[in-house]
C-alpha cells in the first residue's frame with residue numbers, strides 16, 4: 001500500500017505464458033493531460049498491464065474444484081435471513097422517536113474528532129466502490145460469472161459475497177449522513193470519481209494472484225474496521241463501535257473463505273501458488289481505493305492512509321502483520337517439493353514481513369512533525385496527517 005516506504009523488488013513474472021501487454025505512457029505532458037481527465041488511471045498506473053497470465057490449461061483445476069468450493073467455500077456465506085441489515089443499527093424513520101434518535105446519535109458523534117471521521121469516510125468510500133470489486137472478481141479466468149446468473153460455485157460465491165459486502169457501504173453511508181459531521185456532497189463526489197477510475201490490483205485475470213489479493217485484502221479490512229471499532233469504543237461511541245465491529249466480523253468470514261481457496265491451491269498446485277504469492281508480494285498489495293480523488297486533492301488516498309496510520313487504524317506494520325499471518329496460515333515455510341524458483345519464492349516471502357518491519361521501524365524513527373491540511377470530506381477543516 002501507499003504507506004510502505006520499501007522499494008519494490010525486481011519483478012519476475014512467472015505466469016507470462018500468454019500476456020498481451022498494454023504500454024502506459026508516462027510522459028509529463030501526458031500526465032498533465034490526464035489530470036484533466038480524472039477518470040483516467042493512466043497518470044497513476046505506471047506499469048505495463050499484464051493480462052491472462054494463467055496458462056489456459058490451469059482453468060481445468062478450477063473446474064475440478066467446483067464441488068470442493070461448494071462444500072468448503074459457500075459454507076462461509078450467511079443465509080440472508082440470518083444476516084444483519086443496516087436498518088437494524090439506524091434510527092427507524094417510521095418510529096415516533098426518529099428525530100430524537102438522530103439527535104442522540106449526533107450528540108455522540110460530536111465527541112468524536114475529525115481525523116477519526118476522515119478514516120471512517122475512507123472506509124465508507126472503499127466499501128461504496130463495490131461495483132469495481134465485483135467487476136474485478138469477474139475478470140479472473142476460470143472462476144468468473146459468465147452469464148450474471150451462472151450456477152457455478154465460484155459465480156455463486158461472487159454474487160453472494162457482493163450482496164453481503166453491499167451492506168457495509170450502506171450502513172456506513174447512512175450513519176455518516178445522519179451524523180451531520182461530514183460534507184456528504186464532497187464524499188459522494190469522491191465515490192463517483194473512484195468507481196469511474198476503477199482499481200489496479202495487478203491480478204492479471206489470474207485467479208492464483210486474484211485469490212491471494214482477496215485473502216490479503218479481507219484480512220486488511222478486518223484489521224482496519226476492527227481498529228476503527230476499538231477507537232470508537234475509546235471515544236465513548238458504543239453504537240459506532242458496534243457498527244464497525246459487525247463489518248469487521250463479516251470481513252473475517254470473507255478472509256476465511258478466500259484463505260481456504262488459496263490453502264487448497266497450495267495443496268494441489270504448490271509451485272504455481274508459491275510463485276503467485278511471491279509475485280503479489282513483490283508487486284505490493286495496493287489498497288482497493290488507491291485511486292480515490294475528490295476533484296481537488298490528487299494525493300487524497302495517501303492523505304487518508306497517513307491519517308489511518310497515525311490513528312493506529314491501518315499502518316505498514318499492519319501490512320507486514322497481515323503478510324505474516326498468511327505465511328503462517330498457509331504454512332509456507334513447511335512447503336516441500338518446490339522447484340528451484342519455487343524455493344526462491346518461498347525464501348523471499350518468508351523473510352519479507354520481518355524486513356518490512358525493520359524498514360518501518362527505521363522510517364518511524366525518522367518521522368517528522370506531521371503537517372496538517374484541509375480536507376473536503378470535513379468541510380475543509382484542517383486535519384493532521
Ligand SMILES: [Fe+2]
Pocket residue numbers: 127165168221247251
Ligand atoms: Fe466490506
Ligand SMILES: [Fe+2]
Pocket residue numbers: 165218221250251254
Ligand atoms: Fe470484505
